[in-house]
Amino acid sequence: MPTKLALVTGANRGIGKAIAAGLAKHEDIKVLVGSRDLAKGESAALEIGHGTTAVALDLGDRASLKRQVEDILSTHGTVDILVNNAGVLEEAGLMDVEDSAFEKSLRVNMLAAFDLMRLLIPGMAERGYGRIANVSSGWGSFSEGLGGPLSYAVSKAALNALTFKAAKDVSGNIKINAMCPGWVKTDMGGANAERTPGEGADTAIWLATLPDDGPTGKFFRDRKPIRW
Numbered sequence: 001m002p003t004k005l006a007l008v009t010g011a012n013r014g015i016g017k018a019i020a021a022g023l024a025k026h027e028d029i030k031v032l033v034g035s036r037d038l039a040k041g042e043s044a045a046l047e048i049g050h051g052t053t054a055v056a057l058d059l060g061d062r063a064s065l066k067r068q069v070e071d072i073l074s075t076h077g078t079v080d081i082l083v084n085n086a087g088v089l090e091e092a093g094l095m096d097v098e099d100s101a102f103e104k105s106l107r108v109n110m111l112a113a114f115d116l117m118r119l120l121i122p123g124m125a126e127r128g129y130g131r132i133a134n135v136s137s138g139w140g141s142f143s144e145g146l147g148g149p150l151s152y153a154v155s156k157a158a159l160n161a162l163t164f165k166a167a168k169d170v171s172g173n174i175k176i177n178a179m180c181p182g183w184v185k186t187d188m189g190g191a192n193a194e195r196t197p198g199e200g201a202d203t204a205i206w207l208a209t210l211p212d213d214g215p216t217g218k219f220f221r222d223r224k225p226i227r228w
């Protein structure tokens with residue numbers, strides 16, 4: 001019988017779908033597949049099974065995101081586990097990136113995580129339990145050289161900074177961590193990538209189900225801490 005509710009953003013495909021499927025195997029967790037296209041979310045939820053349910057969640061527009069989260073909370077109750085997985089990768093540099101593409105990268109990859117944390121942490125605090133896993137990237141790591149296109153690297157570095165600071169601002173049994181899934185075979189990662197979505201999902205699932213004495217405010221790959 002599920003006692004915890006997990007919300008995974010961008011869970012209709014790719015790594016997010018694998019994270020949702022991995023969490024759904026835990027008997028005590030009911031999973032909500034966040035998808036901006038509800039029909040795609042429903043077909044992923046059907047495939048995953050275990051009582052998984054799709055919810056409409058478009059991170060591209062702040063006002064509608066807030067309305068959709070209110071709907072989720074009133075229909076399903078408090079979210080105990082949040083996986084900020086949805087992401088976009090815009091291929092352009094400083095002088096050729098469109099303003100709208102840069103802004104979209106910041107919104108989807110970082111600001112939506114900020115909004116979702118602020119909307120969901122109060123319920124977690126009330127219940128005395130919360131796990132937040134932010135799906136970041138080695139391309140958002142200063143230590144690894146901020147690789148990849150500008151909008152992506154800047155937005156993932158900002159997500160990392162948000163993770164680090166947010167973990168310090170919450171108290172009680174709420175853990176906020178970031179992870180890099182490695183190079184994963186998805187629409188974003190491409191066909192030549194090294195890892196399956198299931199392999200890419202593993203560390204996020206682990207962070208989403210950490211025990212009470214688990215870490216917070218850290219960055220991981222393959223369940224091991226890495227430098228920001």
Ligand SMILES: NC(=O)c1ccc[n+]([C@@H]2O[C@H](COP(=O)([O-])OP(=O)(O)OC[C@H]3O[C@@H](n4cnc5c(N)ncnc54)[C@H](OP(=O)(O)O)[C@@H]3O)[C@@H](O)[C@H]2O)c1
Nearest residue numbers: 010014015058059060085086087137183184186187188189
């Ligand atoms: N693949 C890799 O090698 C790799 C490496 C490092 C980090 N990552 C990170 O891992 C995460 C998942 O990546 P992936 O490889 O699974 O990518 P993907 O296959 O391209 O999937 C991206 C997911 O994000 C969703 N999304 C995009 N914009 C959205 C929006 N405005 N609102 C709601 N959902 C939105 C997509 O939904 P739609 O289907 O509606 O577009 C899709 O479900 C991302 O944060 C990515 O940066 C991936």
